[in-house]
Amino acid sequence: xxxxxxxxxxxxxxxxxxxxxxxxxxxxxxxxxxxxxxxxxxxxxxxxxxxxxxxxxxxxxxxxxxxxxxxxxxxxxxxxxxxxxxxxxxxxxxxxxxxxxxxxxxxxxxxxxxxxxxxxxxxxxxxxxxxxxxxxxxxxxxxxxxxxxxxxxxxxxxxxxxxxxxxxxxxxxxxxxxxxxxxxxxxxxxxxxxxxxxxxxxxxxxxxxxxxxxxxxxxxxxxxxxxxxxxxxxxxxxxxxxxxxxxxxxxxxxxxxxxxxxxxxxxxxxxxxxxxxxxxxxxxxxxxxxxxxxxxxxxxxxxxxxxxxxxxxxxxxxxxxxxxxxxxxxxxxxxxxxxxxxxxxxxxxxxxxxxxxxxxxxxxxxxxxxxxxxxxxxxxxxxxxxxxxxxxxxxxxxxxxxxxxxxxxxxxxxxxxxxxxxxxxxxxxxxxxxxxxxxxxxxxxxxxxxxxxxxxxxxxxxxxxxxxxxxxxxxxxxxxxxxxxxxxxxxxxxxxxxxxxxxxxxxx
Ligand code: SF4
Numbered sequence: 001x002x003x004x005x006x007x008x009x010x011x012x013x014x015x016x017x018x019x020x021x022x023x024x025x026x027x028x029x030x031x032x033x034x035x036x037x038x039x040x041x042x043x044x045x046x047x048x049x050x051x052x053x054x055x056x057x058x059x060x061x062x063x064x065x066x067x068x069x070x071x072x073x074x075x076x077x078x079x080x081x082x083x084x085x086x087x088x089x090x091x092x093x094x095x096x097x098x099x100x101x102x103x104x105x106x107x108x109x110x111x112x113x114x115x116x117x118x119x120x121x122x123x124x125x126x127x128x129x130x131x132x133x134x135x136x137x138x139x140x141x142x143x144x145x146x147x148x149x150x151x152x153x154x155x156x157x158x159x160x161x162x163x164x165x166x167x168x169x170x171x172x173x174x175x176x177x178x179x180x181x182x183x184x185x186x187x188x189x190x191x192x193x194x195x196x197x198x199x200x201x202x203x204x205x206x207x208x209x210x211x212x213x214x215x216x217x218x219x220x221x222x223x224x225x226x227x228x229x230x231x232x233x234x235x236x237x238x239x240x241x242x243x244x245x246x247x248x249x250x251x252x253x254x255x256x257x258x259x260x261x262x263x264x265x266x267x268x269x270x271x272x273x274x275x276x277x278x279x280x281x282x283x284x285x286x287x288x289x290x291x292x293x294x295x296x297x298x299x300x301x302x303x304x305x306x307x308x309x310x311x312x313x314x315x316x317x318x319x320x321x322x323x324x325x326x327x328x329x330x331x332x333x334x335x336x337x338x339x340x341x342x343x344x345x346x347x348x349x350x351x352x353x354x355x356x357x358x359x360x361x362x363x364x365x366x367x368x369x370x371x372x373x374x375x376x377x378x379x380x381x382x383x384x385x386x387x388x389x390x391x392x393x394x395x396x397x398x399x400x401x402x403x404x405x406x407x408x409x410x411x412x413x414x415x416x417x418x419x420x421x422x423x424x425x426x427x428x429x430x431x432x433x434x435x436x437x438x439x440x441x442x443x444x445x446x447x448x449x450x451x452x453x454x455x456x457x458x459x460x461x462x463x464x465x466x467x468x469x470x471x472x473x474x475x476x477x478x479x480x481x482x483x484x485x486x487x488x489x490x491x492x493x494x495x496x497x498x499x500x501x502x503x504x505x506x507x508x
Pocket of ligand 1: 231232338
């Protein structure tokens with residue numbers, strides 16, 4: 001672990017004599033992943049703009065200490081609120097380890113009047129907070145930037161920790177597990193133009209491409225859209241972040257102009273789902289490159305791609321186009337509600353070549369409901385065909401289906417680990433001798449854990465608690481055995497399909 005203090009631009013150190021609320025913003029994973037997340041910049045800058053609040057950051061890995069802030073080495077437990085953003089289910093182990101390492105009780109019922117309030121938000125808990133309920137004092141359900149200031153106001157104005165937590169039950173979009181709320185509304189902002197966007201983003205002073213450099217490089221993250229207007233049956237974003245909302249072109253340009261005045265970078269990274277459907281995306285992209293800025297964009301829907309758009313991205317330095325066919329056959333894509341046809345995907349690959357891209361990244365899911373062996377074979381056929389027609393280097397990312405709460409496939413089963421491995425082998429064998437093609441994806445055992453955490457109820461908190469002590473993939477199996485609870489078998493449990501779902505109290 002590096003012990004040298006990391007140099008960063010735009011960090012904020014407050015005079016604590018002027019502040020009354022201390023917030024520790026925690027990302028329970030690597031520094032790199034946390035700094036690539038817009039939420040880190042959004043909460044950091046948004047909270048520090050308040051005169052009454054000091055917000056400092058904590059990461060689990062690749063920092064001098066996971067329990068001392070990067071800004072002033074403030075111990076985690078000295079904060080009034082420790083606020084975690086949980087993007088991946090398995091990171092809950094890192095979350096518990098961070099609490100434990102600084103002597104903060106991991107079970108909320110054991111925390112005393114001097115303990116920080118443990119607040120958790122992010123997509124994982126906005127879909128199903130129940131597996132984590134034993135560890136958390138309050139959850140932000142939905143878009144956390146809509147409630148964070150109300151939460152801080154309550155902490156500032158309450159005479160005690162327990163009063164603050166009790167008052168949080170009155171805030172729409174906040175779920176306090178100990179209060180037994182019968183229904184919690186998931187908050188969604190209507191108009192993104194009215195929402196604060198960070199413009200003085202933190203940039204690490206590290207060499208490009210090294211392990212502390214953010215995933216998109218040193219760039220200004222610009223949130224273009226939130227949510228998605230499609231509703232693919234497996235996709236959480238398409239179900240809990242509806243409707244798709246977009247910032248206006250004027251607002252986006254203002255964010256870029258202000259952002260580049262305050263953030264020492266020459267690159268813009270667009271953030272959002274199904275960006276290609278945005279009216280004006282082409283003109284926004286060409287405006288960015290006309291300022292001699294670099295540009296990066298996330299995955300685009302194949303049917304929304306135009307040559308002009310891709311040419312702007314290439315001018316902006318992007319070399320790999322990412323699209324997500326999800327399935328190899330049209331039949332399967334129709335069944336999942338994705339609705340792209342083969343021609344549209346092939347056309348996107350040809351346009352990428354014409355625009356000057358050198359590589360394609362393609363995302364696929366295996367183990368889907370209604371999937372046949374033919375559908376799996378079609379994945380390798382499609383990748384081979386796209387390689388032939390485009391001549392581009394291709395990375396095929398093949399990932400197991402994970403049933404997610406609130407989606408139309410929330411009650412579907414995930415195939416067992418061996419079945420998933422077999423399906424993966426079919427794809428790998430089909431692509432073995434195809435030049436310029438690489439296959440990658442997450443381990444089916446990790447996907448199994450993700451699925452169990454996605455569909456579990458409060459009882460599996462005991463398994464999580466033990467797994468955090470043991471660590472690693474094997475730790476989950478050991479925790480399941482020791483707890484005597486069903487965990488890894490949950491995603492294929494057909495009884496679960498008939499029961500009341502643990503997340504049914506969350507409403508949109
Ligand atoms: S998979 Fe993509 S297009 Fe489909 S709902 Fe999710 S974000 Fe939208």
